[in-house]
Amino acid sequence: MRTIAVFALLGVATVGSHADARSPAPAAHCLDARQMQEARQASPQTLAIALIDGTKFRVDLAQSCPDAVNGGQASLLAREGWVCGLSPEFVEAGGQRCAVAAVTPIDARTYAQLARAGARDDQGVNTLDAVQVHAEKQHGFTASASYCLNPRWMRSWAEDSKGLIVEMSPKRAGGNRFYRVELSSACPDLAGSQQIELRSGMGIGVVCGNAGDQVVAINDAPFERGRQITSRASRFACPIAAVYPIDGEG
Template sequence: MRLSAAVFLATAVCAVTAAVASTRAPAPAAHCLDARAMGEVRQASERTLAVLQNDGRRFRVDLNEDCPAAGADAQASVLAREGWVCGTGNEYVRSGQRLCPVAAVAEIDAKDYAALALASHRRHGDVATLDTVEVRAEKRRGFGGSVSYCLNPRYMRGWNEDGKGLVVEVSPQRSGGHRYYRVELAHSCPELFDATTIELRSGMGINAVCGNPGDVVAVVPEMRAGEGIARSGGALSRISCPIASVYPVEK
């Protein structure tokens, strides 16, 4: 399996912090990132990292200077007192001989994390992470994204429209434990109100809908008595509504 820069960085961090003594002071503040518990790390820009902890908490880590090689360095690590990264100084991402100071740490929601993770994917291409469920899905018929910011339409069980877009139910066993995803649209799609059938389609030809260019919700409007059927090439006419973002939600 090809590992991404995100895997190298997170693996190196786990190896470094594992050697620290088991006795440990509590987190200095509620917003602090636990470097010992990082499950997924993505470099969204030269100064921005997105981190998903093993307990499901999500963080944005901003650096004081450009550190473009951090995500590609197999020996990269995080230096912080007792592994707590809070953005209060004396915290660094080390890449080779370079120390990149941490400027700020903030806990973020699933939507913001998805946006950063998608930006990382666009920067680095193929993505693999430490999440074992995701790795299995990636090997199965070309799943092309992370369960952190993508869903596989193959495992869709149901959907509803709530005025903000779509809430899609999927198989949790195939989606990293997530049961529901919010699918936000690029603009209003009133056709969803009368839809009897929808399809989620990837514009990149992969088995993942992530908010990439060309990702759409294909809608089949409800037929009413006396209305004709619009057909194109013998098939029912479908209306495509562009997808802006995808992220897991609690229902």
């Protein structure tokens, strides 16, 4: 198990003694629970799960299971650790077993949307294994590099038709170098800006696309004061809609 800079990984995994004789995945869309790195609960019937290799999945449950991830304990039960939406597969929490109804591979943008939807609640981060993982509940907001960035570690930025591409220090961003920052609307003031700031609307020090998160374009406009030419910095704020890591767009 690994620890990423912006969130804590807790848990002890139990792996069967016949792991080397494990069967291949039953289908291409299956989730390998033994490679689980992060789990987020988007709704009582929806989980967002990220693996160590960066692949991400949406897991839909057959019933409401509100404490599947953010309860005191969480477990994923599946034959040989392959979770495919095929019976019998379960998420177990608080003595309740909730059947897995479907597993769907998703991209980083969709994962960020699901994770952000669940971040309003008291959310813990758990690693889940083929048999069972127990994790302590964490309290308060825990930011994840999968859908948030810390502006402190921003190295550079560039504007394109989709918004912004921000380069980060990978060591400070869960190994991610580039992030997409989507804007809620067009932001013409970014054009020609010498500098930008990314601001958290919640005052938590990270930007995730939450309400109030903004990119601030800073432009130095020259003007004449007496016989001297000086400059005045103008600032224009544009709302941020989403943040997520990307590959190959830098």
